[in-house]
Amino acid sequence: MSNAVHIVGTGVISAIGNTRAENFQSLQQGRSGIGRITLFDTAHRNTLPVGEVKLTNTILAYRTKLKKTSSRTTLLGLHAAREAVEQSGVRDLGSLRVGLISATTVGGMDRTENFFPAFLQDIMKGRLRDVVDHACGRSTERIADALGIRGFVTTINTACSSSVNAIQLGARLIAANQLDVVVAGGTDALTRFTLNGFNSLMILDPAPCRPFDAGRKGLNLGEGAGFVVLTSAALCAAEKLTPLATVSGFANTNDAFHQTASSPEGRGSFAAMEKALVMANLAPADINYINLHGTGTQNNDLSEGTAVKRLFDTALPPISSTKGYTGHTLGASGGIEAVYAVLALREQCVFPNLRFETPMPELGLVPQRTFERRPVKHVMSNSFGFGGNCSSIVLSNPV
Amino acid sequence: MSLYILGMGNLSPQKTWEDETLLSQAFDYQNQTLTSIEPDYEQWIPQQQLRRMSRIIRMGVTAAKMALQDAGVDVPDAIITGTGYGCLADTNSFLIRMIENHEQALNPTPFMQSTHNTIGSQVALLLQCQGYNQTYTHESFSFESALLDALLHAQDNPSQRILVGGIDEITDLSHAIQSRFGIFRRVLRSSLDLFRKPGKGTVNGEGAAYFLLSAQRPERGRKVCLDGIKMLYKPTPEILAAETEQLLQAAGLRRQDVDFVLSGHSGDARLDAAAAAFCKAVLPWSSIGLFKHLSGEFPTAAAFALWLSTRIIEHHHVPDFVIYKDSSRPMRNILIYNPYFGTHHSLLLVRAC
Numbered sequence: 001m002s003n004a005v006h007i008v009g010t011g012v013i014s015a016i017g018n019t020r021a022e023n024f025q026s027l028q029q030g031r032s033g034i035g036r037i038t039l040f041d042t043a044h045r046n047t048l049p050v051g052e053v054k055l056t057n058t059i060l061a062y063r064t065k066l067k068k069t070s071s072r073t074t075l076l077g078l079h080a081a082r083e084a085v086e087q088s089g090v091r092d093l094g095s096l097r098v099g100l101i102s103a104t105t106v107g108g109m110d111r112t113e114n115f116f117p118a119f120l121q122d123i124m125k126g127r128l129r130d131v132v133d134h135a136c137g138r139s140t141e142r143i144a145d146a147l148g149i150r151g152f153v154t155t156i157n158t159a160c161s162s163s164v165n166a167i168q169l170g171a172r173l174i175a176a177n178q179l180d181v182v183v184a185g186g187t188d189a190l191t192r193f194t195l196n197g198f199n200s201l202m203i204l205d206p207a208p209c210r211p212f213d214a215g216r217k218g219l220n221l222g223e224g225a226g227f228v229v230l231t232s233a234a235l236c237a238a239e240k241l242t243p244l245a246t247v248s249g250f251a252n253t254n255d256a257f258h259q260t261a262s263s264p265e266g267r268g269s270f271a272a273m274e275k276a277l278v279m280a281n282l283a284p285a286d287i288n289y290i291n292l293h294g295t296g297t298q299n300n301d302l303s304e305g306t307a308v309k310r311l312f313d314t315a316l317p318p319i320s321s322t323k324g325y326t327g328h329t330l331g332a333s334g335g336i337e338a339v340y341a342v343l344a345l346r347e348q349c350v351f352p353n354l355r356f357e358t359p360m361p362e363l364g365l366v367p368q369r370t371f372e373r374r375p376v377k378h379v380m381s382n383s384f385g386f387g388g389n390c391s392s393i394v395l396s397n398p399v
Numbered sequence: 400m401s402l403y404i405l406g407m408g409n410l411s412p413q414k415t416w417e418d419e420t421l422l423s424q425a426f427d428y429q430n431q432t433l434t435s436i437e438p439d440y441e442q443w444i445p446q447q448q449l450r451r452m453s454r455i456i457r458m459g460v461t462a463a464k465m466a467l468q469d470a471g472v473d474v475p476d477a478i479i480t481g482t483g484y485g486c487l488a489d490t491n492s493f494l495i496r497m498i499e500n501h502e503q504a505l506n507p508t509p510f511m512q513s514t515h516n517t518i519g520s521q522v523a524l525l526l527q528c529q530g531y532n533q534t535y536t537h538e539s540f541s542f543e544s545a546l547l548d549a550l551l552h553a554q555d556n557p558s559q560r561i562l563v564g565g566i567d568e569i570t571d572l573s574h575a576i577q578s579r580f581g582i583f584r585r586v587l588r589s590s591l592d593l594f595r596k597p598g599k600g601t602v603n604g605e606g607a608a609y610f611l612l613s614a615q616r617p618e619r620g621r622k623v624c625l626d627g628i629k630m631l632y633k634p635t636p637e638i639l640a641a642e643t644e645q646l647l648q649a650a651g652l653r654r655q656d657v658d659f660v661l662s663g664h665s666g667d668a669r670l671d672a673a674a675a676a677f678c679k680a681v682l683p684w685s686s687i688g689l690f691k692h693l694s695g696e697f698p699t700a701a702a703f704a705l706w707l708s709t710r711i712i713e714h715h716h717v718p719d720f721v722i723y724k725d726s727s728r729p730m731r732n733i734l735i736y737n738p739y740f741g742t743h744h745s746l747l748l749v750r751a752c
Contacts, residue, residue: 044502117498119572138538157535158516196497197507253530254520254532259511385514
């Protein structure tokens with residue numbers, strides 16, 4: 001990339017905290033956010049643990065100044081995006097070319113699923129305010145409207161790799177000098193739709209998940225949002241903004257193996273990681289920490305682990321999945337984990353992989369088990385999704 | 400930078416495939432829903448895969464394969480898809496069973512195929528394309544975002560051939576919900592009368608169109624290129640005018656050089672008055688054409704407009720039922736203007752090359 005793109009702000013809300021600082025504290029103390037479902041009604045309330053954000057819609061609406069009837073996806077998204085914008089120090093969004101690129105897989109489904117029971121009885125029934133924001137792009141626009149962003153808005157849904165792709169597009173638009181500032185990331189609320197969907201696939205662990213463990217039984221769903229604020233190095237200098245990290249490489253590939261399963265050798269994830277390194281002009285040995293996709297399913301962890309082992313071989317840095325804390329937040333996961341990657345760079349630390357006991361016998365990989373301060377110059381973060389979508393991003397200490 | 404159109408495939412409410420003569424006949428619809436004329440899918444998709452695909456995936460995959468066949472290319476280097484609503488039938492189906500079965504014993508297949516990226520992923524899977532793969536879902540910016548991404552991608556990879564599509568489907572349930580918002584005509588006996596009988600609301604549409612694009616001028620091909628894209632969210636008339644001028648300037652054109660405006664008038668009298676005012680104020684010299692009486696209104700309708708513009712340039716001819724204002728101009732520079740429900744405005748510059 002010809003022009004360096006910097007991250008100057010980060011914001012996150014997840015099961016382990018409502019702010020960046022709270023998330024970091026939980027990561028540091030090994031405090032998981034996985035627990036019982038408390039905020040929505042479902043038949044699986046007592047059997048499937050999830051990573052809920054601990055704020056009700058009423059409180060989120062109060063904090064964000066949005067309507068209480070807003071989709072939770074929008075409420076979570078604005079909460080995190082605003083934190084990112086505030087940290088960035090970018091003022092007067094009106095005079096710059098500013099974009100918002102969000103990612104979501106459920107959009108307003110949390111409200112649509114309340115609309116449907118009455119609607120199915122009688123198509124003239126059901127409150128329209130519950131479906132008006134169904135489409136994924138609507139959450140992005142509500143957030144853009146609240147932040148006063150008009151320059152460019154779009155929304156990505158490549159399933160669980162969505163928000164890394166949002167950050168990639170943001171970086172490309174800045175490098176191509178089409179925008180000055182981009183708020184990029186993703187947001188997804190817990191819904192009965194996704195809970196039942198993953199349950200029907202039989203990949204939900206009835207206990208807190210154990211990514212990369214031999215005895216892993218599946219994933220826990222989570223919810224939340226993570227956003228970063230991207231700008232060019234030139235704008236950083238002109239506006240005296242503090243770069244927190246540099247976007248040094250990324251790639252997007254497709255596994256083209258199966259609609260929902262990854263290839264055994266992880267050919268898509270291998271290619272994504274390899275291409276991201278090439279773009280960053282780095283060797284595997286230069287990476288100091290990998291935040292894995294690491295969902296805790298049999299298929300993902302073996303496939304991803306195989307690809308990581310093949311690519312990094314003897315140069316394997318500390319690796320960990322943070323999904324044991326947050327659950328799998330789907331379209332938000334790449335954004336949340338990008339914020340964690342920036343925290344690793346800023347705090348010079350790596351995060352533990354919770355509940356790991358026994359390595360997968362096929363690979364023998366042992367992830368990071370404790371919070372550890374150590375030099376971190378380059379972090380890789382992986383996000384893979386249904387449909388074979390694989391994305392990797394490399395974030396570095398700003399130079 | 401220009402993106403050359405190497406090939407295209409389009410399923411729409413009109414006969415837009417195997418169409419040698421360019422819309423020799425306009426298909427008329429009587430019930431406010433314009434649904435696609437579908438081919439025999441078995442000619443395009445192996446039976447085993449076809450069986451598992453819902454209608455939107457069949458439409459998308461077939462349009463993609465038509466575009467590749469048109470260009471004489473087996474596998475593209477990248478696949479970028481836009482869909483405003485995604486896979487509605489699969490989403491509806493899973494949601495209904497979840498409610499009816501009280502969240503028990505659900506078939507996972509509709510859930511697996513419910514995510515918006517299923518269309519682009521199934522194209523990749525069928526073609527074994529492991530390259531860049533992206534899906535946008537943002538109202539009427541979905542297809543336009545895909546085009547913008549293709550433009551960025553081509554700047555870095557000028558020799559690559561990029562498959563870019565726009566796909567949306569109508570389902571009975573989605574039409575029932577959208578109708579309740581009052582956005583469709585209540586009484587309209589003929590969709591072809593949409594602009595002849597002014598009223599409140601539009602007609603519902605759908606379609607699947609893929610285009611194979613490249614920054615490298617092809618030796619053979621369609622001699623038409625895409626020369627600029629703009630998406631404007633809630634612009635004022637002044638911003639819209641200024642951005643239009645800027646888009647043309649970037650392509651080395653003045654406003655007078657626009658031969659034809661293909662405008663996304665929707666048939667809603669109030670919204671169309673604003674669109675007409677834009678054409679009159681900013682592009683008074685151009686001929687004007689309309690297309691939503693042929694495609695219906697839907698988030699990725701601009702993909703239909705891109706197909707139509709390309710065909711118009713190739714044929715040096717505009718079908719009578721498209722013409723709204725005739726300024727007797729040659730068909731070299733076409734500006735597609737799509738004002739979606741007055742909030743999402745997009746501009747695509749299509750040129751003979």
